Amino acid sequence: MKKSLWRAAPFLFLAAISRPLAAQELPEQKPAGSSSDDTTRVELQLQLRGDSLVAEPRPSLDSLQLLWARTPPTMRELVGDRISCFETDVPHQFNGTVMAFVEYFTIRNRKYTQRILERQNLYFPLFEKYLAKYKLPQDLKYLAVVESALLPQARSKVGAVGLWQFMGPTASDMRLQRNEYIDERMNPEKSTEAACKYLRDLYRMFGDWELVLAAYNWGGGNMRRVMKRTGKTNFWDLYPHLPKETRNYVPTFTALLYTMTYAKEHNLHDETLQYQYAEATDTLIISNRSLDLRKFAAQFGLDSSAIQRHNPELRKHYIPETFRNYKLTIPTCVRTELAVQDRNTLLDFCKVTLPPPPVLQPRIPGLEPVDSTASTAVAAAEKSEADKPKYRRVYHRVRKGETIGTVAERFEVSSAQLRRWNGLRKGKALAPRQELLVFVPMSETASQPVVARKTPLPAVKAVAVEAVAATIPAEEPAVQPTALAASDSAAVAVVNTTPSEPQPHPAVATAHTSSRPTRPAKVPVAVPADNNVPEIPVVKPVVARAAKTEKSTRPAPVEVAAAPADTAPEAPLATEYVVRKGDYLTRLARERNLTVAQLVAWNKLKSETVVPGQKLRLTAPADEDKFTAVAAASRATRPARAAAEPAPGKLPAGKIHLVQPGDTLYNISRRYPGLTVDQLRKLNNLTSDEVKPGQKLLVAS
Secondary structure: OHHHHHHHHHHHHHHHHHHHHHHOOOOOOEEOOOOOOOOOOEEOOOOOOOOOOOOOOOOOOOHHHHHHHHOOOOHHHHHHHHHHOOOOOOOOOOOHHHHHHHHHHHHHOHHHHHHHHHHHHHHHHHHHHHHHHOOOOHHHHHHHHHHHOOOOOOEOOOOOEOOOOEOHHHHHHOOOOEOOOEEHHHOHHHHHHHHHHHHHHHHHHHOOHHHHHHHHHHOHHHHHHHHHHHOOOOHHHHHHHOOHHHHOHHHHHHHHHHHHHOOOOOOOOOOOOOOOOOOOEEEEEEOOOOEEHHHHHHHOOOOOOHHHHHOOOEOOOEEOOOOOOEEEEEEHHHHHHHHHOOHHHHHHHOOOOOOOOOOOOOOOOOOOOOOHHHHHHHHHHHHHHHHOOOEEEEEEEOOOOOOHHHHHHHOOOOHHHHHHHHOOOOOOOOOOOOEEEEEEEHHHHHHOOOOOEEEOOOOOOOOOOEOOHHHOOOOOOOOEEEEEEEOOOOEEEEEEOOOOOOOOOOOEOOOOEOOOOOOOOOOOOOOOOOOOOOOOOOOOOOOOOOOEOOOOOOOOOEEEEEOOHHHOOOOOOOOEEEOOOOOOHHHHHHHOOOOHHHHHHHHOOOOOOOOOOOEEEOOOOHHHHHHHHHHHHHHHHOOOOOOOOOOOOOOOOOOEEEOOOOOOHHHHHHHOOOOOHHHHHHHHOOOOOOOOOOOEEEOOO
16 A cells, blocks of 8 residues: 555656646736727736646736826827838938927917918929929928928018029029019929929939938038038038028928828817918910000909919019010919900900109299209209219328328328228238328319319400599509409409509500490409508599491400418317217317327327217317417418418428427428428428427428
């Protein structure tokens, strides 16, 4: 018995081990039920046989894993998953920049996206047709959304126009016509076909659609240069080296691709949206005749802008007569009515007519009619004045010691203008014998001596003047009138007072006369400045008749010259000036015929910077005013005939100038009429142009 048990023990042991193993089965996964989200709950059940003696404990899920399984996917995960599932060749890489633009189009600016959705059905069929013709990806149609928001007449601030935003040079390369009346960049069909050709050429150049889109925005030449400079051929590697607009171009395209594809999931479609669809149209050939589109639309009961809406490339409301074989797009309803009416009669009625002439205003009593000839002549004169050059070129050769400031002060221009005209850098010194270009106003030529013009007086045929001998002393030298000077206030004559032999003054002078006497010519008289001339009574001349002569004498022409400016009294200059906003020393000195160095010295300035409210002294200090007062007194005592501008080389004698701070030889020469820098050097035996304050210079020989 015991032996049999010992023999059966191994079998019993094996049976006890094998039964629990046979009773266990693999766990079965069952869905816990349908749920609204994408998660699936998994329930693990352990099924055991009835005779099993061993049962393993039921496994439990981790709390974090259970929380993740119950949480719905976030917006970022959902968008990234959807974009990664796009089956297209165009760029669709997802990152943070793309997500930011997706939120902009779907959340922050929903109205903008809805306006695009309204025009989607109007233009997308046209885009798909030409994209298929040139074997390009169909998703490139969203490129027009990025460029113009599907507006055919969109215009950017840099001049790009149309659905595909072509620039002028690119449009000319793609054979798009542009002139005063038409711009084919706004034609949907022609611009779309040109865009497909351009995209095809760019893809042949770069071979990557991300680079193609970047080159479409920035230009193919710019992309090639940046790729050559950096040695990179991927858009995201070139991202830091691109301008801001081009960096955002590709992410914006990807975001719009997603937004337009999943617009329904984001509830962008609405019943209130006014969706636009393509209408059935026909074409009308217009050749060698003008057509007023407003008249044409009114004949068929259409809106005045209906024809222009179908032809957005037209820039005016009419077609000129010079167009040949122009295809005008019209609605199909117009074709049926054109078949009934006479086409030539209708088109002749819709010709462009000139505007009616303006209504004539009633003539006001007492006013003379306007002389159209005179007004035309005045307008022509004004136009000729406007066409005349206002500036002339002057070349200045730099001398030793001259700076940009001194040259600018000499020609009364600013240092910035002088540097800009000659391409000089700030702080660069001038070289001797260097030529500088200066633009001087043409009005400065008026200050130069005026050439006397001869004005012939009318012929005097019979004049006999009776003068009173007692009014003019016999010892008085003869007065010979030489020139007449005209001014705004009075006419002053400049005469020569050289002594000559006394001449008798007959009571009656006889000349060759004619039968008709005329008034005697007025003889100008020189009036000295001191007015110490005895008053001469006016005597009416007695006109005598004489016999006729065969020949009439004509007096010699009289030379008329401009009056010297020194005869007018000078207004007193202000001694102080309060700096205003926008003032600077160069302008203040130029307006008052001073130098910047004088203003700096007189006001003891440390620099040339002035501030509003600062008081500036416009005259020299008291110790320097003494010489100025003496010089002014000496000038006032001189007679008017000596005040006239002397000829070059003939200067008044006995003049000495005391050099003041900031003076130069050029400024000193300008204060004394007729004196030049070369004369100053010769008079004072100077070897250079440098002068020092307190130095005495001889200004007259």
